[in-house]
Amino acid sequence: MAGSAAISHASQSLRALLASAFTDAGPFVGTGIDLRSPREIGTPAGGANLISLWLYRVQRFGELENTPPKLASDGRLIPAPLALTLHYLVTPLTSDELTAHRLLGHAMQALNAHAKLGPEFTHEALMGGDEATLGIHLERQSFEDSLRVWQAMNEPYRLSAPYFVQYVAIDSSRSFEAAQPVLDRQVDYQQIVGVE
Numbered sequence: 001m002a003g004s005a006a007i008s009h010a011s012q013s014l015r016a017l018l019a020s021a022f023t024d025a026g027p028f029v030g031t032g033i034d035l036r037s038p039r040e041i042g043t044p045a046g047g048a049n050l051i052s053l054w055l056y057r058v059q060r061f062g063e064l065e066n067t068p069p070k071l072a073s074d075g076r077l078i079p080a081p082l083a084l085t086l087h088y089l090v091t092p093l094t095s096d097e098l099t100a101h102r103l104l105g106h107a108m109q110a111l112n113a114h115a116k117l118g119p120e121f122t123h124e125a126l127m128g129g130d131e132a133t134l135g136i137h138l139e140r141q142s143f144e145d146s147l148r149v150w151q152a153m154n155e156p157y158r159l160s161a162p163y164f165v166q167y168v169a170i171d172s173s174r175s176f177e178a179a180q181p182v183l184d185r186q187v188d189y190q191q192i193v194g195v196e
Contacts, residue, residue, distance in 0.1 A: 003171050009123035010086055010134060010168045011035055011055055017121040018051060021110035028106060038091045038160070039153040050093040051107055056149060057087035061167040081169035087139065089149060091160040100159055108161055111136050126168075135166045 015033045022031040031049040034041055038052045061083035070078050090111070092103035114121065117134040126134070139162040150157045 003125075005125065006168050006170045007055070007058065007084070007086065009125045010165055011053070011088075013117055013121050013123045013126065013134065014088065014136070014165065015053055016123075017114055017117065018053060018107055018110060020121065021106065022051070028103065031103065037153060038089075038093060038158060039155045041093055043095060044093055047095060049099065049103055051103060052089070052091040052093055054089045054091065055086055056089050059085045059087070061085050081171050083167045083169050086165045086168055088163045088165065089160050090163060091158055093158075097159075104159060104161060108138070111138070111163060134168065137164050137166070138162075139164050 015035060018033045022028050022033070028049060031051060033051050033053055035053055035055070037054045037056070041050060041052055044050050063083075070080070090104065090107050092100040092107070094100050094103060115136050117136060122134065141162045146160070146162065147157055149162075
């Protein structure tokens, strides 16, 4: 598990995966992987190729909302970590449309091949525990939903693919003393005589 830096560690892990894929990619060697939005990057100058790996939404992973706290070895209760789903937009940025198609296809091939992110790319702070393996999924998104993301950036639509990563855990920063169990129970009752 990781602390408050877990989100950045997940982004670094995905960037490492894509950087590795493009390092060995023949004509795509030198393609940069940038964590900024496509709007911030713009079109690269001088025929350069870039992939924007932009984290645009963070959500709570609902399936783990009611996870009970764990009992530590010292007897304290540690609340369950905050489990998150991270949503990324993968956008090829280049001056040539056919190259953009090829760049996106290559990025998607790499993400599909590593749908469960292995230890060679996972940031060391995320290693260990049940959540050590990050799952990478191509997100089902309507064209209208895709347009909303681009409208929020005040940018015309560009070729892109939405992905989500599950799940990223942020450790709780506090713990509690476990309450002692109830050993003696006393029940007291009286008859109700009347109501005024």
